[in-house]
Amino acid sequence: xxxxxxxxxxxxGEGKKSHLxxxxxxxxxxSNVTDFHRLIPDIGTYxxxxxxxxxxxxxxxLQAYTCRNNQLAWQxxxxxxxxxxxxxxxxxxxxxxxxxxxxxxxxxxxxxxxxFKFPEQAETFQYKTTHxxxxxxxFCCDALQLKGPRFxxxxxxxxxxxxxxxxxxxxxxxxxxxxxxxGVDSLCLTTxxxxxxxxxxxxxxxKPLDETRDGISIGExxxxxxxxxxxxxxxxxxxxxQVLGIGESSDxxxxxxxxxxGVGACQAMRNAVMQAGVSVADIDYLNLHGTATISNDLSExxxxxxxxxxxxxxNGLWVSSTKGFTGHTLGAAGITETIFCQWxxxxxxxxxxxxxxxxxSNIVEKIKGHSVKCPQEAIFLQEAPPFxxxxxxxxxxxxxGGNNASVLLTLGDENESTxx
Amino acid sequence: xxxxxxxxGLTAPGLINFKxxxxxxxxxxxxxxxxxIEKYSPFFLPPNxxxxxxxxxxxxxxxxxxxxxxxxxxxxxxxxxxxVLFVSKDGDTLISSNICQALSEEEPMVSPxxxxxxxxxxxxxxxxxxxxxxxxxxxxxxxxFAIGNGLLEAFLQSQERQQPVLVVFYDLPIDEEIPSxxxxxxxxxxxxxxxxxxxxxxxxxxxxxxxxxxxPLLSLNVTQEAVxxxxxxxxxxxxxxxxVYPLVKAMAKLNINRSKCETNNAFEISFPLNAYSFVKVTLxxxx
Numbered sequence: 109x110x111x112x113x114x115x116x117x118x119x120x121g122e123g124k125k126s127h128l129x130x131x132x133x134x135x136x137x138x139s140n141v142t143d144f145h146r147l148i149p150d151i152g153t154y155x156x157x158x159x160x161x162x163x164x165x166x167x168x169x170l171q172a173y174t175c176r177n178n179q180l181a182w183q184x185x186x187x188x189x190x191x192x193x194x195x196x197x198x199x200x201x202x203x204x205x206x207x208x209x210x211x212x213x214x215x216x217x218x219x220x221x222x223x224f225k226f227p228e229q230a231e232t233f234q235y236k237t238t239h240x241x242x243x244x245x246x247f248c249c250d251a252l253q254l255k256g257p258r259f260x261x262x263x264x265x266x267x268x269x270x271x272x273x274x275x276x277x278x279x280x281x282x283x284x285x286x287x288x289x290x291g292v293d294s295l296c297l298t299t300x301x302x303x304x305x306x307x308x309x310x311x312x313x314x315k316p317l318d319e320t321r322d323g324i325s326i327g328e329x330x331x332x333x334x335x336x337x338x339x340x341x342x343x344x345x346x347x348x349x350q351v352l353g354i355g356e357s358s359d360x361x362x363x364x365x366x367x368x369x370g371v372g373a374c375q376a377m378r379n380a381v382m383q384a385g386v387s388v389a390d391i392d393y394l395n396l397h398g399t400a401t402i403s404n405d406l407s408e409x410x411x412x413x414x415x416x417x418x419x420x421x422x423n424g425l426w427v428s429s430t431k432g433f434t435g436h437t438l439g440a441a442g443i444t445e446t447i448f449c450q451w452x453x454x455x456x457x458x459x460x461x462x463x464x465x466x467x468x469s470n471i472v473e474k475i476k477g478h479s480v481k482c483p484q485e486a487i488f489l490q491e492a493p494p495f496x497x498x499x500x501x502x503x504x505x506x507x508x509g510g511n512n513a514s515v516l517l518t519l520g521d522e523n524e525s526t527x528x
Numbered sequence: 529x530x531x532x533x534x535x536x537g538l539t540a541p542g543l544i545n546f547k548x549x550x551x552x553x554x555x556x557x558x559x560x561x562x563x564x565i566e567k568y569s570p571f572f573l574p575p576n577x578x579x580x581x582x583x584x585x586x587x588x589x590x591x592x593x594x595x596x597x598x599x600x601x602x603x604x605x606x607x608x609x610x611x612v613l614f615v616s617k618d619g620d621t622l623i624s625s626n627i628c629q630a631l632s633e634e635e636p637m638v639s640p641x642x643x644x645x646x647x648x649x650x651x652x653x654x655x656x657x658x659x660x661x662x663x664x665x666x667x668x669x670x671x672x673f674a675i676g677n678g679l680l681e682a683f684l685q686s687q688e689r690q691q692p693v694l695v696v697f698y699d700l701p702i703d704e705e706i707p708s709x710x711x712x713x714x715x716x717x718x719x720x721x722x723x724x725x726x727x728x729x730x731x732x733x734x735x736x737x738x739x740x741x742x743x744p745l746l747s748l749n750v751t752q753e754a755v756x757x758x759x760x761x762x763x764x765x766x767x768x769x770x771x772v773y774p775l776v777k778a779m780a781k782l783n784i785n786r787s788k789c790e791t792n793n794a795f796e797i798s799f800p801l802n803a804y805s806f807v808k809v810t811l812x813x814x815x
Contacts, residue, residue, distance in 0.1 A: 150635070150636075204752075204804060204805065213647060213648070217624060217628070220624060220628050220706060221631050221632070223628075223706075223707060224625075224628040224629055224631065224632040224705075225631070225632040230707035232709070233708055233709065234708065234709050234710075235706060235707075235708030235709075235710060235711075236671075236709075239624075239706075240617065240618060240669070240671060241616075241617065241618055241619060241669035241671075242617070242669040242670055242671040245670070246671065249802070255802065255803075255804040255805075256802075256805075257677060257680065257801055257802065258677075258802060259668050259670035259677045259681075260668060260669045260670070261666060261667070261668050262619070262647070262648030262649060262667055262668070262669060263647075263648070263649040263652075263665070263666060263667050264647040264648075270666060273664075274681065276688075277681075277685070277687075277688050278684070280688070281529075281684055281687070283680075283750060297631045297636065298624075298627050298628070298631065298638070298646070301631060301636050301637075301638040301643075302627070302638050302640070302643030302644075302646070303643070304638075305637070305638045305643055306640045306643060356664035356665075356666075357662055357663070357664060358653075358656040358661060358662050358663060358664065358665045359656075359662070360656045360657050360659070360660050360662050361657065362657070363577065363644050363645075363650065363654065363657065364644040371662070372662060507647070507649065508644050508647045508649070508650070509649040509650055509652065509653025509654075509656070509665070510653055510656060510657065511649055511653065511665060
């Protein structure tokens, strides 16, 4: 599937340029002093807040959808000319031939939180267009004027990787000609208090893979990609990014804790590589789920190690977690980090793991003997001789319920398309 | 697209399972839709997990288990590692309601168990744990368009993976503490409903005497026009999952006629995919 366009809004800012600035210069979007912190006086934590979301005004015809999640979505859809690109494709193929599948974990639950706190607002509360689990899909279709199939995947933090799997099935079956995939999750009290109750929230900015890591920082984000099985836009791209494979699996282990050996994680990566028809050794860069909880990072790196064991020969694998920049954006983490992979390929940059100072000795032990490189600063591949072009990048996302998904992207010359 | 229906599960007030629907039809009786849903406990789960399951999770698991066990009985070499798709408009609104209530207190205290049970994929997560199934598991919401989208997604998954898929539709009424304009307009639905199927859309050539080949065949097409049909009124009408009831009834009738060696006419029904398109479903005796 060709990536025709993408759009991303996180606490780092809007669009490719502002994200790249932060990712290159190690500027985090996490903060412990934001407007949102006034709502959680008892919890000391860093958050990846998109400032001003609550004051975004939706157009008159979309007013019923107003909630933090859809406001964030609306702002994200306008980033980097994304909505215009969707319109261009609609003009070519017709609105019935463009589908939409998006991920979210909590939808617009913040509205229901609010109505419990202020019962006088019950009179005007619109559950269906805000909190209902498919509200995001309803909203995005109306906002983009799409009339193809649409639904929401909600498998916690793997939601917006699994959307790629649906898009591929829709495109390959000929049901539609293009698909908007994406994910939006916005800050709400449910997730902050919920993760806090599970003892998984760090008081400091999250430190993926570090020996002192002690939990996640929660963030919010909205991201979208426009996909099609052939290049459809006028712009001639010499090299374009394609989605080659998606792998999914279940841990079947525990509802809230990952399998200690990363069995499901490994299987998801294996399935992605298999669907893409490439070999393990081909993968240049892996954007880890890397939440910075003690159990996730160790389990995931165990899975990565098992995965690498299958490589006949290894050229070395770059790995990093970008959660230190954006926080864990939950149902939007998949799309956020898939777009990071797209940009990594386009710009030939390996993004660093922010806040990693000393790697956990247990992780060091796990990856011993494997050529895994985990940079603490951005690596500009073209400036790092001998230059070996990064061609394949993969992103992992895992969620509660033992739900795992990996997506594999490639940078390819259009003329030698590897996609059939 | 075509798929064989290998097994079915059904839970609704007045109907403890699919078999009972067949019995009611044969005896020309009608289910009492005001009866409570039968009590159930997912014994395939370890006690710790079982203790944490809610009514929503139990409704989904009970219905999944019915289709799953009858599939395993019928297909001797059945793989236990098949993809699973759970479809629900709202998931567990009692949990959302409890959490939002807790958050409205002076000192908010959210229960960790309620929090991890609040994710939309909690029921399918418990299912995968209970069945030691490491295949892909998905949980989706298509709002009122559950059946059209859920069937289409299940067909496509089965086709892509060339394997059977277990699909479960379940909806409960929205918890009464959650207010909404929709409830005021009378559009609320008070009857829970759940339905499940193991379907196989793979193109594998089957032995002609295999149970798969003797299973009813479901064909699916995306159309812009709905099939015009004169259906009896649906006593379960309300939640999106219940929209499948006429099709389930047609499946039950097909089974009854087959056991009497009577021929079945094809049954057609349309489910909306969204406000613009439909999924036309045709149920046939196996070709």
